[in-house]
Every structure is written in C-alpha cells, then in structure tokens.
Amino acid sequence: MNSKVLIIGACGQIGSELTQRLRQLYGADAVIASDIRQCNDELMDSGVFEILDATDFQGIKSCVEKYNVKTVYLMAALLSATGEKFPEKAWDLNMNSLFHVLNLAKDGIIDKVFWPSSIAVFGPTTPQTYTPQHTTMEPTTVYGITKQVGERWCEYYHNKYGVDVRSIRYPGIISWKTMPGGGTTDYAVEIYHKAIKNGRYECFLSKDTELPMMFMEDAIDATVNIMQAESKNIKIRSSYNLAAISFTPSQIAKSITFHIPDFKMSYTPDFRQAIADSWPKSIDASKAREDWGWNHRYNLETMTDEMIRQLKMKYQENI
Ligand code: AKB
Numbered sequence: 178m179n180s181k182v183l184i185i186g187a188c189g190q191i192g193s194e195l196t197q198r199l200r201q202l203y204g205a206d207a208v209i210a211s212d213i214r215q216c217n218d219e220l221m222d223s224g225v226f227e228i229l230d231a232t233d234f235q236g237i238k239s240c241v242e243k244y245n246v247k248t249v250y251l252m253a254a255l256l257s258a259t260g261e262k263f264p265e266k267a268w269d270l271n272m273n274s275l276f277h278v279l280n281l282a283k284d285g286i287i288d289k290v291f292w293p294s295s296i297a298v299f300g301p302t303t304p305q306t307y308t309p310q311h312t313t314m315e316p317t318t319v320y321g322i323t324k325q326v327g328e329r330w331c332e333y334y335h336n337k338y339g340v341d342v343r344s345i346r347y348p349g350i351i352s353w354k355t356m357p358g359g360g361t362t363d364y365a366v367e368i369y370h371k372a373i374k375n376g377r378y379e380c381f382l383s384k385d386t387e388l389p390m391m392f393m394e395d396a397i398d399a400t401v402n403i404m405q406a407e408s409k410n411i412k413i414r415s416s417y418n419l420a421a422i423s424f425t426p427s428q429i430a431k432s433i434t435f436h437i438p439d440f441k442m443s444y445t446p447d448f449r450q451a452i453a454d455s456w457p458k459s460i461d462a463s464k465a466r467e468d469w470g471w472n473h474r475y476n477l478e479t480m481t482d483e484m485i486r487q488l489k490m491k492y493q494e495n496i
Contacts, residue, residue: 183209183246185231186253188216190357198397209244231274248289251278259359260320271323282340290342294416297321301455308457310418310464317455328415335414343403344416352393353487361452369484372433377441384427387458391421392475406469420462421473432481
C-alpha cells in the first residue's frame with residue numbers, strides 16, 4: 178500500500194484548506210482527513226475521513242497503521258482566547274497531541290511531522306517590531322506557553338532522536354471558506370462577514386492594535402513549501418518566523434470601505450486586547466526566506482479584494 182498523509186484537526190480553519198490542497202497535490206486517496214467531529218460536506222465527500230481524538234494515542238496509532246500513514250500534519254489546537262477560558266484543556270490538547278505524534282516518529286512508525294506554532298510564543302518582553310527569529314520569548318497566554326514548550330520539544334526530538342519535524346509560527350490567518358475559532362486575530366475574518374451581511378462591525382480590539390497577519394493562500398503555500406523542502410535546508414527545528422502583512426483594525430476597515438463605502442466600524446476592546454498587546458506588530462521572516470524560499474503573494478488590498486469577492490458570492494448562493 179502506498180504511504181499516506183494524515184491531517185489531525187482537518188475541520189478547522191487551516192486544516193480544512195490544507196486538506197483540500199494536499200488532496201489536489203497528492204491525490205484524494207493519499208490524504209486521510211480526521212477530526213473529533215464531522216467536517217463540512219465538501220471535505221467529507223472529497224476523500225477518506227476518520228473521527229479521531231488528537232489526545233488519544235492508540236486512536237492515532239491505529240489510524241496511522243490502518244492507512245500506512247508516513248506524514249502527519251497535527252493541526253488540532255485550542256487557540257489563544259479559548260485557551261484562557263480552558264487552560265487545562267488547552268495544555269492537555271496542545272501538548273499531548275504533540276507528544277503522541279512525535280513519539281510515533283521517534284519509534285519509526287511515521288517519517289515526517291508538521292506542527293504549527295504561532296506568534297503567540299512571543300510576549301511583552303519581545304521586541305515588537307520586526308521581531309527576530311531568535312529573541313526573548315516570555316508568552317503570557319496558556320496557548321503561547323504550549324506553543325513555546327512545543328517548539329522546544331520539536332527541537333529536542335529532532336536533535337536527540339533525528340525526528341523530521343517542521344514548524345512555522347503562523348500569524349493571524351484570514352480566509353473565507355471556514356471560520357476561525359477561539360483566536361485573538363479572529364476579528365480580521367469576522368469583519369468581512371459582518372461588513373457584507375450587516376454593513377457594520379463592532380471590533381473587540383482597539384483601532385490601533387497592529388498585528389502580523391496573512392491570507393490563507395499564503396499560509397497554505399508556506400506549509401506545503403516547508404514540508405516539500407529538502408531536509409538539509411530545514412535548519413531550524415523549533416519553528417520558523419513567518420510574515421506577510423501587518424495592519425490595524427482601522428486599516429482593514431479602510432480597505433473594506435473601498436468596496437463597501439457605508440461600512441461602519443466601532444471598537445469595544447475586551448479581554449483579547451491584553452493578549453494582542455503582548456504580541457509583536459511585525460515579524461522578521463528572513464530565515465524562512467533564506468532556508469526554504471518563503472515569499473508571500475497577498476497584501477492588504479489584494480486580500481480584501483478576494484475576501485469581498487468570495488464572500489459576496491457565498492452569501493448570494495445562500496439567499
Ligand atoms: C490566535 O489568535 O490565537 C491565532 C494565532 C495567532 O495563533 N490566530
């Protein structure tokens with residue numbers, strides 16, 4: 178049986194689009210999608226799907242053996258805002274799922290692992306602009322702590338056991354197919370939906386809160402590129418800084434008014450403001466560029482054009 182790819186957390190914002198891209202690249206039969214719940218019809222109908230709990234080692238191992246899986250993308254995680262509400266659950270899910278997958282690689286059952294880290298590994302003592310790859314990291318969220326610790330474990334498993342694990346520090350990801358869930362950067366997706374449906378949006382961050390962001394197409398390209406790169410080119414085995422664009426809520430609102438002139442934005446910061454304030458405003462991704470040729474394609478304007486175009490069609494279809 179040919180070797181296969183397994184995506185754990187395939188119903189999430191990134192997992193769902195990654196699954197479809199990998200199915201296009203490697204063939205529908207070669208990519209096993211899994212999640213703790215059923216996904217949308219498009220994903221469920223496009224290839225094999227398994228219900229899988231990312232904290233269940235035996236469940237993951239059985240699925241890997243059943244399909245002769247050699248590469249695992251571990252996309253299941255509790256994000257920053259939800260993690261603050263359920264700290265123990267965030268620790269349990271984010272850490273144990275990683276150990277399970279790293280241990281399968283250590284035991285030679287799988288060959289390759291992708292694990293997403295995040296800009297949440299940084300904290301208030303980190304330089305906020307053009308944040309370097311190697312710098313002070315004192316995360317203040319449970320999610321950030323799990324990602325920081327996870328990075329150390331990835332590097333440890335690579336150095337000690339030769340595990341081929343690859344990772345990138347995703348910024349906020351903006352997409353139109355699947356909603357994000359439980360993150361601090363989610364406002365930058367919600368805003369487009371509300372702009373089209375209601376013509377207004379109440380933002381939970383203040384107007385000048387600048388954060389690193391990226392359009393989904395670029396995030397998927399980065400994920401595929403780092404996984405396809407030759408192993409010798411992956412010189413960082415904790416996680417790579419990744420960057421595309423940075424903007425504030427008022428700047429994204431302005432880009433929307435170009436398409437929807439009457440769009441109105443108001444600001445009512447909540448607990449997520451403190452999380453956003455602890456994160457960088459922009460990121461230095463030069464190591465990813467040097468080592469595996471990272472480059473982004475979308476800026477704020479081209480991303481807004483695409484979001485508005487796609488969401489208008491999507492809402493039109495549902496009328
Ligand atoms: C979040 O806001 O928690 C995530 C992230 C930046 O990792 N989108």
